[in-house]
Amino acid sequence: MHRRFKPEDLVAAIYEEEGFYEVERREEGILGASSRIVLSDGRRELAVNILDEDTLMVHGAIHDALLQAEKLRERYSGVAIAIPRRFRRAVDDGVLSMHGLGLIVYDMMGAEEVVPPRFSERLEAVKSSNTAIEEKAVSVEEIVRIRSDIGRILRMLEELEARLDRLERAQRTLEIRVNRIEQRSSGVEVRVRETPKIEEQVKPNSKKLPSYLVDNPWIDILSRRE
Amino acid sequence: MSEEYKREHVFGIDYGTSDFKYGPITLGEVPEVVENRGYFVDKESLMSRLMDVRREIIVGKELPLFLESRKSLAERMVYPMRNGVIGKNDRRAWRVVEELTRYALESFAPRDEEFDGFYLVASVSMVAPRYMYEKFFEIFKRMNEERTLVKAATIIPQPLAVAIAHKIPTCVVVESGHGNSQICPISMYPIRDAVLALNRGGGSANTLMAEILKDAGYGDLAKEESLVRRVKEELGLLPRDLDSAIDYAKANPEKVHGRLKIPGTRIVIDLGEHSWTRFLVGEYVFNPNHEIFQSYFTRGMPKPSDIKIGDTFFYGMMDMADAIIESVEKCPIELQPHLYSKILLSGGNFGWRVPEDLKEVAVTSDLKLSSMLREKGIEDVEVKITEEPRFSVWRGCIVYGYAVPIDYEWNWNRMEGWLYLA
Numbered sequence A: 001m002h003r004r005f006k007p008e009d010l011v012a013a014i015y016e017e018e019g020f021y022e023v024e025r026r027e028e029g030i031l032g033a034s035s036r037i038v039l040s041d042g043r044r045e046l047a048v049n050i051l052d053e054d055t056l057m058v059h060g061a062i063h064d065a066l067l068q069a070e071k072l073r074e075r076y077s078g079v080a081i082a083i084p085r086r087f088r089r090a091v092d093d094g095v096l097s098m099h100g101l102g103l104i105v106y107d108m109m110g111a112e113e114v115v116p117p118r119f120s121e122r123l124e125a126v127k128s129s130n131t132a133i134e135e136k137a138v139s140v141e142e143i144v145r146i147r148s149d150i151g152r153i154l155r156m157l158e159e160l161e162a163r164l165d166r167l168e169r170a171q172r173t174l175e176i177r178v179n180r181i182e183q184r185s186s187g188v189e190v191r192v193r194e195t196p197k198i199e200e201q202v203k204p205n206s207k208k209l210p211s212y213l214v215d216n217p218w219i220d221i222l223s224r225r226e
Numbered sequence B: 001m002s003e004e005y006k007r008e009h010v011f012g013i014d015y016g017t018s019d020f021k022y023g024p025i026t027l028g029e030v031p032e033v034v035e036n037r038g039y040f041v042d043k044e045s046l047m048s049r050l051m052d053v054r055r056e057i058i059v060g061k062e063l064p065l066f067l068e069s070r071k072s073l074a075e076r077m078v079y080p081m082r083n084g085v086i087g088k089n090d091r092r093a094w095r096v097v098e099e100l101t102r103y104a105l106e107s108f109a110p111r112d113e114e115f116d117g118f119y120l121v122a123s124v125s126m127v128a129p130r131y132m133y134e135k136f137f138e139i140f141k142r143m144n145e146e147r148t149l150v151k152a153a154t155i156i157p158q159p160l161a162v163a164i165a166h167k168i169p170t171c172v173v174v175e176s177g178h179g180n181s182q183i184c185p186i187s188m189y190p191i192r193d194a195v196l197a198l199n200r201g202g203g204s205a206n207t208l209m210a211e212i213l214k215d216a217g218y219g220d221l222a223k224e225e226s227l228v229r230r231v232k233e234e235l236g237l238l239p240r241d242l243d244s245a246i247d248y249a250k251a252n253p254e255k256v257h258g259r260l261k262i263p264g265t266r267i268v269i270d271l272g273e274h275s276w277t278r279f280l281v282g283e284y285v286f287n288p289n290h291e292i293f294q295s296y297f298t299r300g301m302p303k304p305s306d307i308k309i310g311d312t313f314f315y316g317m318m319d320m321a322d323a324i325i326e327s328v329e330k331c332p333i334e335l336q337p338h339l340y341s342k343i344l345l346s347g348g349n350f351g352w353r354v355p356e357d358l359k360e361v362a363v364t365s366d367l368k369l370s371s372m373l374r375e376k377g378i379e380d381v382e383v384k385i386t387e388e389p390r391f392s393v394w395r396g397c398i399v400y401g402y403a404v405p406i407d408y409e410w411n412w413n414r415m416e417g418w419l420y421l422a
Helices: A007-016 A060-070 A085-090 A094-100 A122-127 A132-136 A138-185 A197-203 A216-221 B003-008 B046-050 B072-078 B091-108 B129-142 B158-165 B202-215 B225-235 B242-251 B272-286 B293-298 B320-328 B332-339 B365-375 B389-403
Strands: A021-026 A035-040 A045-050 A078-084 A101-105 A112-113 B010-015 B018-024 B032-035 B038-040 B118-126 B151-157 B170-176 B180-187 B195-200 B259-261 B268-270 B307-309 B312-315 B343-346 B383-385
Touching: A007 A021, A007 A078, A007 A101, A021 A122, A021 B129, A021 B195, A035 B046, A045 A060, A045 A101, A045 B312, A060 A078, A078 A085, A078 A112, A085 A101, A085 B383, A094 A101, A094 B072, A101 B018, A122 B170, A132 B091, A138 A216, A138 B332, A216 B158, A216 B389, B003 B010, B003 B242, B018 B389, B032 B091, B038 B091, B091 B118, B091 B129, B118 B129, B118 B158, B118 B389, B129 B151, B129 B272, B151 B158, B151 B389, B158 B170, B158 B180, B158 B343, B158 B389, B170 B332, B180 B320, B180 B343, B202 B225, B202 B272, B202 B293, B225 B272, B242 B272, B268 B293, B272 B293, B272 B365, B320 B332, B320 B365, B343 B365
Parallel strands: A045 A078, A078 A101, B010 B118, B118 B151, B170 B343, B195 B312, B343 B383
Antiparallel strands: A021 A035, A035 A045, A101 A112, B010 B018, B018 B032, B170 B180, B180 B195, B259 B268, B307 B312
16 A cells, blocks of 8 residues: 655655664654654754644744744754745745754655755764863854855866866867868878777678767767766 | 777667667667567466467567457556656566566677677666666666676666767757656766756647547547547647737638548547647647646646656746756856757657648747747757657767777766676
């Protein structure tokens, strides 16, 4: 029989790949949510307050949920809320991201992490010695600054990669043109790189080369994969 | 094993939604084609006893010989790739895929001692999740149980194969099949983060055509899927601009009059005063947001919904031009003009015909999409419909296998390279 998954299962599943497993599930008596699951990867604990459609029908429910979630940040290293996909527009990603709260949306097809929760290293720090706390503590501002720096560097890398691709393409086009000019001037029957081999190997009895192999720039591009 | 051996033994397979195309490099321009389906034999039936059938599944060209009643057809015929994704636990679909793969490889495997397996390049939908790749590799490995049929294998997404076959290294491939449409920007590699999928394809246009047939008094015929598809292909039109096309149709009813005789039968379909609806069929594929479609939704025609299949989110109502723009805008800004300047339309859902006397109001898919993109402010657009779309994926597989070096091994992060199986 087809089993309909509960929102708690769908939410837990998206963190399984990151090594989190469920350590606690409460379906009653949760302030500002219909249920809560707590996941752990052995080092950090993530609490997810799950709101169902009935809960969200109550006026002000979303604000209550966010305030209650904010309170949980003192107890857990990461906190997120999960809401049905159709209520997605009721929550502003930017505000959640600024406060370090995660946002998950779900429907019957599955769950999706829209805003990742920001993990504090609090639990880990508590477990280690007090001196370690002082060494490892990093201010929130610094994390935000580093994340923005990383984002900027990644964007620059992407642009550089695209430029490099185009330069390589231009270089290859030039190489092919130079080869053609050289062939014409020397009158020697030498084709660019692979082409003679194709003719030798495709259909020994056929003199005509398949159209898709003739002058196909991909042959050069793919043969450079390493 | 040498590069020379690999080049002689490249084998391409295109696991298309309707057809299964396969064959080695030596076939030249055109692969072998069979329908992508399998028939689970009723071993108790008289036919299978008479023919001494011992197999569980029949695939390939001999399949029609084993068919029984129409009722058993629905129960026993399996089309594994209808929307490009096979469920992880869909045992019957995976059995059909395995049998088709064996059928293809054994059709061409040489018997000589020098043969040590093919270099197999398989192509699957861009939205195929990772577990499908894993399942395919397991199947390829099982091909070697009796004798070595697959030396090494790799899997590439269909849009990449299309771009390769058309010799275009930087482009956007829009693949529109029966169940859905996928938009994939490519710049030497498929840009996976920018792939976007629509939950609309040829099947959606068939649904609308069936509604139109019902309105025109052919409710009984609207249940026959193959007939509806045929009427859509013969009578469906893609309007340059829907409102103007409807005005034109109402002012010139004789020019737009839709009538079709089904050869070999007594059936004649005449849309009569409903002939203007011919323009709705094409428009629906490109933009289902026009208010005119609301009346169909209100009367119960299913609205294309947003769904999630595997790891991919499929948008239901997003228009085709918006989808392309959203996909391209996920790519680096410098690359975007290059992508807009080469948009390749692939798949049977783009084959809209333009009757000579309706050129004023009806257009082909490339012209429609160009004008939709220009309306949204995209300049320097070049949209092209692929040539011989049926074979281009297989051709791309052959070029890929021919060119990629033998020491470029499979890597799950970049999803490329050869996985050695023997």
